[in-house]
Amino acid sequence: MRLSSDEMIFWQYGFLKLNGTIIFTWGLMFVMAVGSKLITRNLSTELKRSRWQNLLEIVVTGIEKQIEDVGLRHPKKYIGFLGTLFLFVAIASLCTIIPGYEPPTGSLSTTAALALCVFVAVPFFGVEEQGLGGYLKSYAEPTIIMLPFNIISELSRTLALAVRLFGNMMSGTMILAILLTITPFIFPIAMSALGLLTGMVQAYIFSILAAVYIAAATRGRKSTPEPSQEIKV
């Protein structure tokens, strides 16, 4: 029983292994990069535009609105990072329709790498916004006694991000594999649809959590980012 796509080895030379995770990740990157390059070749600002450009615009403006709702003030600075996180995880889980494909996020290596990217990005954006001293001082909020707890919470948030995404993706593929050996006709299709749904939700959750952590770092820990300013009475 294969636990993750790490164990699908296509080619091996000594200790260098070309396993399924690497191949699927690079395939996804290729598809996303080439696809968006082809779509954005002739951008038009008039009312008449190609449907692919329309699709990309919907996606980009949707992500920008979500980032703004979370409390980040200039969404254009963060949309590169957060949008890529969302799109990579979403397309990785959407492609499970293709037979023979295993989502690379079903391997702890990929999700740990994504979580480490968030772990590095949060202080990066925090220092960029508040300066090094201001950001480091935010660890001592509200009192200096909270310093070890704040550090531990940073590390555990990263771990939780990685394990949450890995667990959801791996459980989807594993349940599908087990069901295929038991009732190989209709039920696995229902489970596959459920796997698609959880994949999309987990992509959204991953990027929204990354956005919330970055918002907490750029705004400072004194004031919690309240998105309730939308409520106008």
Next chain:
Amino acid sequence: MDNMTLIAIASIVTAGLTIALGSIGPALGEGRAVATALSLLALQPDAATTITRTLFVGLAMIESIAIYCFVVSMILIFANPFWNYVIALNAGK
């Protein structure tokens, strides 16, 4: 009872118990969270998007506890280091 049997029994029983007990807490917590969110949606429909988004984020955090239990139980069944060690020991004999 030799080592192999003991490790097998312990792994199987623990894997079942982990996922059984580990799903109770998150299920109850998620039920309460959704119930509160629904009543608040009825009270303040203007804040629907905020409530929905916060609900989903909260549900993901609660769900991750159940996912941790699931991962531990999967490791016990499929990637058990003690089992692999004792199998290697017995295969070498």
